[in-house]
Amino acid sequence: FLGAGGGNDIQWCFSQVKGAVDDDVAEADIISTVEFNHSGELLATGDKGGRVVIFQQEQENKTQSHSRGEYNVYSTFQSHEPEFDYLKSLEIEEKINKIRWLPQKNAAQFLLSTNDKTIKLWKISERDKRPEGYNLKEEDGRYRDPTTVTTLRVPVFRPMDLMVEASPRRIFANAHTYHINSISINSDYETYLSADDLRINLWHLEITDRSFNIVDIKPANMEELTEVITAAEFHPNSCSTFVYSSSKGTIRLCDMRASALCDRHSKLFEEPEDPSNRSFFSEIISSISDVKFSHSGRYMMTRDYLSVKIWDLNMENRPVETYQVHEYLRSKLCSLYENDCIFDKFECCWNGLDIVMTGSYNNFFRMFDRNTKRDVTLEASRENNKPRTVLKPRKVCASGKRKKDEISVDSLDFNKKILHTAWHPKENIIAVATTNNLYIFQDKMN
Amino acid sequence: MLGRGLKRKLSDYEENMAGLSSAFDSSRSLPYPLKRQLVLNMCLTKLQTYKMLVEPNLHRSVLIANTVRQIQEEMRQESNQQPVNICPGIAPSSHSYTGMESSGISLQLPSGVSQQESNCCDLRSVEDPIENSLLIVSDDDMSSAISSILKDLDFVEDISPPTCLVPTGDDQPKFPENTGLKLEDDRQDLKGAECVFGSFEISNSTSYLKDLAIDDIFEDIDTSMYDSDFCCPPLMPPRSPSLATEEPLKTFPSCNSSSASNIQICRTDLSELDHIMEILVGS
Numbered sequence: 124f125l126g127a128g129g130g131n132d133i134q135w136c137f138s139q140v141k142g143a144v145d146d147d148v149a150e151a152d153i154i155s156t157v158e159f160n161h162s163g164e165l166l167a168t169g170d171k172g173g174r175v176v177i178f179q180q181e182q183e184n185k186t187q188s189h190s191r192g193e194y195n196v197y198s199t200f201q202s203h204e205p206e207f208d209y210l211k212s213l214e215i216e217e218k219i220n221k222i223r224w225l226p227q228k229n230a231a232q233f234l235l236s237t238n239d240k241t242i243k244l245w246k247i248s249e250r251d252k253r254p255e256g257y258n259l260k261e262e263d264g265r266y267r268d269p270t271t272v273t274t275l276r277v278p279v280f281r282p283m284d285l286m287v288e289a290s291p292r293r294i295f296a297n298a299h300t301y302h303i304n305s306i307s308i309n310s311d312y313e314t315y316l317s318a319d320d321l322r323i324n325l326w327h328l329e330i331t332d333r334s335f336n337i338v339d340i341k342p343a344n345m346e347e348l349t350e351v352i353t354a355a356e357f358h359p360n361s362c363s364t365f366v367y368s369s370s371k372g373t374i375r376l377c378d379m380r381a382s383a384l385c386d387r388h389s390k391l392f393e394e395p396e397d398p399s400n401r402s403f404f405s406e407i408i409s410s411i412s413d414v415k416f417s418h419s420g421r422y423m424m425t426r427d428y429l430s431v432k433i434w435d436l437n438m439e440n441r442p443v444e445t446y447q448v449h450e451y452l453r454s455k456l457c458s459l460y461e462n463d464c465i466f467d468k469f470e471c472c473w474n475g476l477d478i479v480m481t482g483s484y485n486n487f488f489r490m491f492d493r494n495t496k497r498d499v500t501l502e503a504s505r506e507n508n509k510p511r512t513v514l515k516p517r518k519v520c521a522s523g524k525r526k527k528d529e530i531s532v533d534s535l536d537f538n539k540k541i542l543h544t545a546w547h548p549k550e551n552i553i554a555v556a557t558t559n560n561l562y563i564f565q566d567k568m569n
Numbered sequence: 570m571l572g573r574g575l576k577r578k579l580s581d582y583e584e585n586m587a588g589l590s591s592a593f594d595s596s597r598s599l600p601y602p603l604k605r606q607l608v609l610n611m612c613l614t615k616l617q618t619y620k621m622l623v624e625p626n627l628h629r630s631v632l633i634a635n636t637v638r639q640i641q642e643e644m645r646q647e648s649n650q651q652p653v654n655i656c657p658g659i660a661p662s663s664h665s666y667t668g669m670e671s672s673g674i675s676l677q678l679p680s681g682v683s684q685q686e687s688n689c690c691d692l693r694s695v696e697d698p699i700e701n702s703l704l705i706v707s708d709d710d711m712s713s714a715i716s717s718i719l720k721d722l723d724f725v726e727d728i729s730p731p732t733c734l735v736p737t738g739d740d741q742p743k744f745p746e747n748t749g750l751k752l753e754d755d756r757q758d759l760k761g762a763e764c765v766f767g768s769f770e771i772s773n774s775t776s777y778l779k780d781l782a783i784d785d786i787f788e789d790i791d792t793s794m795y796d797s798d799f800c801c802p803p804l805m806p807p808r809s810p811s812l813a814t815e816e817p818l819k820t821f822p823s824c825n826s827s828s829a830s831n832i833q834i835c836r837t838d839l840s841e842l843d844h845i846m847e848i849l850v851g852s
Contacts, residue, residue, distance in 0.1 A: 209848050213624050301627055320627045345723035346716045349635055351628050370632055403608040403640065407632045457593035461611060466629050 133551055134567040135514045139193060142560035154556040156543055160224040163547040166194055166554055168561055169219025173203040175236055191565055198247055200289040203238040215240050221306050239302040242317055244293035252280040298324050298334045305355045311362040318355035337385045353411050359420045368425060372409030392434050394441045404456040412468035418475045426471040431481055446491040449483050451521035451532050464537050474546045482541025486557050487517060503555045503562040513567055605640055612637045616718045627722050634715040641711045
């Protein structure tokens with residue numbers, strides 16, 4: 124496993140943990156999305172209460188050369204509020220489903236955040252100066268008596284305590300009947316897509332009152348519905364290409380140049396089922412919960428209930444690699460179906476090209492090195508919370524005699540699930556979200 | 570035991586199911602038809618639970634419906650191959666019964682199940698506790714369960730235009746209507762309607778009481794002074810889609826009669842309209 128010794132294997136160390144220490148989790152604090160910005164300096168989380176919290180990495184401390192900057196709270200704001208749809212008598216949850224950052228173009232930062240129905244563009248800007256020395260106003264804002272003004276001066280900017288302001292710049296609403304599961308910004312940095320269970324819409328970042336529908340899989344008769352869209356993403360380099368995954372384990376690649384409505388895919392990625400693994404739950408566990416392109420765009424990764432698959436865009440009939448996340452759960456599928464865990468939507472992420480990461484139960488998360496074919500299971504827990512403590516690899520015992528330090532499948536806590544993880548775009552720093560805590564780990568720097 | 574650390578009160582049924590699914594997972598000797606029946610029952614139970622929710626989860630509903638379809642297909646093929654059913658087999662479509670009760674989770678046994686029962690006794694003796702918890706479901710039932718949950722999800726449908734593209738010279742992209750705009754139009758309609766009602770004293774009152782029966786309040790009020798003034802043309806209810814789910818306003822009978830009950834009916838309807846208006850205008 125990773126860290127077994129020497130070479131290029133990464134040794135992961137605890138760095139920080141954010142969030143309440145309580146075991147009693149407040150519903151609103153449940154983390155629902157985690158995302159680094161393009162430079163990695165900012166780390167955003169969204170929660171079930173509709174809030175966004177952004178952490179900023181400190182500038183590296185010259186004296187402590189063996190650790191990278193810490194992440195501290197930079198901005199907190201309420202992105203979405205609960206709403207009530209009177210026409211349908213439905214409550215619209217404020218839970219943030221996804222956050223995606225725009226690349227930085229000027230001093231301000233921009234991100235898109237979405238709940239089930241509405242996407243918002245937020246501008247996060249800093250204010251560290253303010254004008255002082257007005258002629259007609261006192262410093263506290265009260266107006267001066269004009270007759271007391273005997274000289275004129277030019278107001279000057281003076282430094283003030285840093286203030287970070289978040290303001291909503293665009294609200295993209297009323298375009299989704301079903302629940303939004305994905306947003307993805309195009310490589311042209313002007314448009315983005317939003318996907319719900321049955322439709323995908325294309326937006327221009329400047330235009331809020333119109334969107335183009337580019338995929339629609341709703342059948343004329345809902346009783347014929349057998350498949351839903353589960354995730355969608357733009358290609359990182361080709362601005363006319365995007366993919367979307369389905370509940371049947373297929374991925375479709377579409378080219379927007381082919382037609383305005385991309386109902387016919389350009390490519391269909393699907394692996395034939397392994398007959399020896401067939402069960403009543405085969406279809407349910409084949410449902411893809413996340414799809415992510417590699418940085419180059421040559422590969423894409425999908426996550427289904429038990430595995431992570433790497434696909435080469437040039438090969439549609441099977442993935443090039445398959446990694447088992449928690450194969451020991453295959454014999455527990457009925458129980459996991461009964462308690463609904465089988466519907467948990469795990470996400471996955473790349474470090475760029477070589478290593479992929481995804482979460483599991485019992486606050487475990489897994490990493491797979493594509494080059495060495497080695498994998499490791501690590502745990503996010505407050506027990507290892509001394510900085511620079513190297514994380515000890517964990518092992519689950521599927522059956523038979525349990526060795527020391529191993530955990531048996533039946534002892535796993537299925538309420539402690541790691542659904543959201545993120546990898547810094549440039550460095551070996553990872554953010555792992557448990558139910559209501561955010562863990563930051565980094566590699567051991569020698 | 571899964572879900573360690575989670576405190577929840579298990580009803581008898583849930584305890585049963587947890588035990589059954591553990592048995593499914595761990596037991597190798599459980600006969601296939603029994604396993605299939607267990608899964609089917611779990612699926613139908615889940616679908617039924619979802620139906621009771623205001624907004625069922627579309628993704629899960631589709632996955633479960635597909636699982637039911639898969640089992641249904643399997644059972645159909647088996648019944649085509651074998652005229653005598655293996656327990657607990659399907660009932661042919663002639664065995665239709667009332668279907669699932671909406672309140673309980675239990676499924677009613679079809680009336681003509683005795684033939685299957687006699688075939689079942691061998692298996693029944695093998696896995697008594699499990700068998701006793703499983704009930705037979707007909708093919709019709711499965712289809713109706715799938716249809717009803719998916720139809721319910723259609724109720725969540727939007728007001729956007731139909732999805733078929735109108736063919737044009739070059740492909741036109743579709744714009745889902747901004748439903749915000751549509752609401753605006755509806756409000757105009759309703760405002761127009763309200764003006765018609767402006768002459769009615771009662772409807773202008775902002776202190777109408779929502780929760781109390783209007784009839785009770787006005788029982789002791791002498792309404793004779795209103796009777797002779799009550800000469801208005803019948804009012805047409807505004808035709809707006811936003812009210813489609815609300816009961817349409819009744820066209821009032823010609824109000825020349827002096828009956829107090831007519832006035833009370835009018836008052837109730839006007840109060841409802843006021844109530845709707847308040848919500849839409851957001852006051």
